[in-house]
Amino acid sequence: MSDEELGKKDDDHKPVNSAGPRRSTSSWQPSRVPPPRRSLKRVGLVLAIAVFIYLFVHNIPVLGPNDRMRRPVYPSSQGHLPSRPNYPPPGAAMHPPNPAAQAQTQTQALALNAGERDFNGPIKFLNLAVSLQAISNTRGSQDKNRNVLFAAASLKSAATLLPMACQMGEKLKNYVHFALLGQSRISLEQLSEINGIDKTCIIIFHDARPDYAGISTDGRLEKSVFRGFHHLNAYIHPQAIILDASNDEETFFTRGVKQHVKVSKTTLIELPRLASKSLSWITMLDSAALRMWNKIKIDILIQATPKSSGSLIRLLRSLGAADYTSSAIPHITIELPHHLDASTKRFLDSFAWPPSYIPNPTNERYMSLKHRLSPRKLTEEETSTRFLESFWPVQPQQSHVLVLSPHTEVAPQFFNYLKFLLLEYRYSTSAEFHNWGRHLFGISLEQPLVTIDGEQPFSPPLFREPEDISGQSKGVPNLFLWQAPTSNAVLLLGEKWMELHDFVSRTMQVKENFDVMPTVVSEKVISKQHPSWMEHALRLARVRGYWFIYPGNEVAQHLATVHGELYNIPEEYADSKASVADDAGDGEIERIKQRVRLAPETPLAPLSLLDTLPKRGYLWPLSALPVTAWEGVEVDSRDFRAHTNEFELLFKGTVGECDVETGKGQKGYEASSTQDLFCNVP
Structure with missing residues (x-):
């Protein structure tokens, strides 16, 4: 179509003021704008969706590390077996709790002040996934590896096991893990500081406590121990689980561990009272030897x-x-x-x-x-x-x-x-x-x-x-x-x-x-x-x-x-x-x-x-x-x-x-x- 025809068609559709000539361009008014209330609704809807996505992502056990927990780097081991294992940076798994964990802590505090311990809801591990996915280079998926797991629910038992775990880590024969379960509200950083654990202690921490642990029933805590060890076993596959068998440990923890051992067939080493003196030599052994602890x-x-x-x-x-x-x-x-x-x-x-x-x-x-x-x-x-x-x-x-x-x-x-x-x-x-x-x-x-x-x-x-090649000694x-x-x-x-x-x-x-x-x-x-x-x-x-x-x-x-x-x-x-x-x-x-x-x-x-x-x-x-x-x-x-x-x-x-x-x-x-x-x- 020619330009003239386009113009003719456009003129046919222009409104004409029958009352008189057209108004000048100076008197032109913009079309009516939608009311401001509708725009505010749209902005609010977008913000609500963004908040929902943020809370959803941060309130579930994520499958990858967040910006505060980076995956540690494991250099490849060199030399023939037996070679020394390489460790992540000390304290890498000791991350602060996420916002959901902070919120539940306040809820637990109010419930504990009221003397309530009757929560028996679904079990979630809010802080466990991050540390488990950060240890892929320890070869926990293999049946035979160098992983040894110390575990405790009682703070007294943790104080007994942590020094022994550090002594074992110093020998560089095993990947030494420490898992905290149970109902304590102390952070892993505080637990390490109280027991004198610093960066020289080469162990990997795991927070395997469930949500709302402080107000949970003993039955829920026992079930959480069983399920927590199930997750730990899937990622770590420890050759031996070492725990405190004295009266300092929680009863629900001991029952949950033994139920897990019956299923997984993992070697369970129960240390008696004063084991740090009589059985301190256990820290000198590697994972293969510890696996045979109960079999010989x-x-x-x-x-x-x-x-x-x-x-x-x-x-x-x-x-x-x-x-x-x-x-x-x-x-x-x-x-x-x-x-x-x-x-x-x-x-x-x-x-x-x-x-x-x-x-x-x-x-x-x-x-x-x-x-x-x-x-x-x-x-x-x-x-x-x-x-x-x-x-x-x-x-x-x-x-x-x-x-x-x-x-x-x-x-x-x-x-x-x-x-x-x-x-x-x-x-x-x-x-x-x-x-x-x-x-x-x-x-x-x-x-x-x-x-x-x-x-x-x-x-x-x-x-x-x-x-001593010279033989002078x-x-x-x-x-x-x-x-x-x-x-x-x-x-x-x-x-x-x-x-x-x-x-x-x-x-x-x-x-x-x-x-x-x-x-x-x-x-x-x-x-x-x-x-x-x-x-x-x-x-x-x-x-x-x-x-x-x-x-x-x-x-x-x-x-x-x-x-x-x-x-x-x-x-x-x-x-x-x-x-x-x-x-x-x-x-x-x-x-x-x-x-x-x-x-x-x-x-x-x-x-x-x-x-x-x-x-x-x-x-x-x-x-x-x-x-x-x-x-x-x-x-x-x-x-x-x-x-x-x-x-x-x-x-x-x-x-x-x-x-x-x-x-x-x-x-x-x-x-x-x-x-x-x-x-x-x-």
């Missing part, structure tokens, strides 16, 4: 000898005075001789086990007595058989046996020491990574003063730190590895017990096929002042390259001592004319007895475990400890392996009748079995 089981085996009633009574009394708060009460099996004197019988009738201070709701007696029927003296083979048949591990990976001589007396902390070393050197991340359990036979509580042949005094090797007493077994006080691992059982059984079968046994088996290198089963244990240790962990002199005097004033030669050698040589006379036997009886004893000195161990409980890696051959001489690890390979080939060729050159017909190695050593036994 230790039995005690005692072989009573004739005329040793006084020694047996002293041993049982020392066992009754020991501390077993770190584990379930061990079961005791006592092998009694045929002749039992009246004093021993009266004492066993009145001896209470477990001790009276340990709760025992079922009144079950965790002790078994085995009385020998035959009055005749047993042979070496029969004695070894009877000893090995007295115990069998239900789960070889977790069940172990502590062998005690009736001449031994143990210190109150001996059981904690055994569990500490067992968890560290058998179940920790380092132990699994380096497979330390492959060569670990057992853990001794005492340090022998003479070699196992009874001829030479034994001087334990001194420990030198691996950093003379060394200090510390833990050391010795290939020689002991029968006075030693913990034998369940797998090695089964292997020893199989080794002795196959050796007995081999004897039936030989007119003259090879020297490897017939030669006796252990003094007859020790029981006969030790000879088999030494052969197995030599052929496999096993060793025992022995304490240093300063540690041994706080664990166990062996009394020699009532010493008697083992029953299988009592009527023989020798304890070292077969042609020895009565005079030599008496001199051996006197030498053992007059040997210096290690006095027991009561002391906390961490004060006993060097460097406040720091355990060096097993590969850094000095190694001693069975003769009592310190050897290099390469020489130790060379001697082991040499003895293994000798044993396989002479006793097992294997073709060591070609390996033809030789069976493969299996854990807890010695079938690869015997090619002549099916």
Whole structure:
């Protein structure tokens, strides 16, 4: 269309004033504006929508961090396992409550002033989501990780656990978390300040308290504990939950935790009163070791000898005075001789086990007595058989046996020491990574003063730190590895017990096929002042390259001592004319007895475990400890392996009748079995 036509069309639609000519442009008035009330309504509606969105976003458990809680940055760990974990900035999870939490705090205060605690509404965790989503780099989604969770509802229990949590965090072995549940209104910042927790404490805080906790019923609080641990488990998946089991903790909290543990199967470690002193060594363990806290089981085996009633009574009394708060009460099996004197019988009738201070709701007696029927003296083979048949591990990976001589007396902390070393050197991340359990036979509580042949005094090797390359340091007493077994006080691992059982059984079968046994088996290198089963244990240790962990002199005097004033030669050698040589006379036997009886004893000195161990409980890696051959001489690890390979080939060729050159017909190695050593036994 042309411009003229557009103009014509526009003119046709213009209003024309019939009364006269058009008004001038100066008299033009704007059209009528809508009333101001309608605009105010629109502005108010927009503001109401904005306020609603703001309150909605800030009054629900958000799934991401707000502007006051930034996600901490975790640098990636370097090096091979076990590496040190990296932590978020200390206090990163200790954020102030959101506006909804502040509002509910005022409501709770008014209700508490009125004495009301009857709220039982839906449960919301207003401050938990932020801290949980900030720890994604701790690998809480994996079944096995390095997360350990301390939890408390009572402020008194929190004051007990927080120092231990900080001590564990200092070791940099675990990601240490602390969760506050329950009904307290204190902020995490105030809780830390009251307990002296500063930025040097490397732990991660979580506020798992529900909304309106101060006016909630006990049932709602118990349910909130159960649900709170459900959320914590989903994000953290802790390998162990550590809580205060004393009367300071809230009852609803304890019930809620135990309900959660039944479902999640998480390891629960309940610390008794004064655990900061008796169980402070727990802070030295990593998450893998703590995961096995309730799974390992230790039995005690005692072989009573004739005329040793006084020694047996002293041993049982020392066992009754020991501390077993770190584990379930061990079961005791006592092998009694045929002749039992009246004093021993009266004492066993009145001896209470477990001790009276340990709760025992079922009144079950965790002790078994085995009385020998035959009055005749047993042979070496029969004695070894009877000893090995007295115990069998239900789960070889977790069940172990502590062998005690009736001449031994143990210190109150001996059981904690055994569990500490067992968890560290058998179940920790380092132990699994380096497979330390492959060569670990057992853990001794005492340090022998003479070699196992009874001829030479034994001087334990001194420990030198691996950093001492120049070798200028003379060394200090510390833990050391010795290939020689002991029968006075030693913990034998369940797998090695089964292997020893199989080794002795196959050796007995081999004897039936030989007119003259090879020297490897017939030669006796252990003094007859020790029981006969030790000879088999030494052969197995030599052929496999096993060793025992022995304490240093300063540690041994706080664990166990062996009394020699009532010493008697083992029953299988009592009527023989020798304890070292077969042609020895009565005079030599008496001199051996006197030498053992007059040997210096290690006095027991009561002391906390961490004060006993060097460097406040720091355990060096097993590969850094000095190694001693069975003769009592310190050897290099390469020489130790060379001697082991040499003895293994000798044993396989002479006793097992294997073709060591070609390996033809030789069976493969299996854990807890010695079938690869015997090619002549099916």
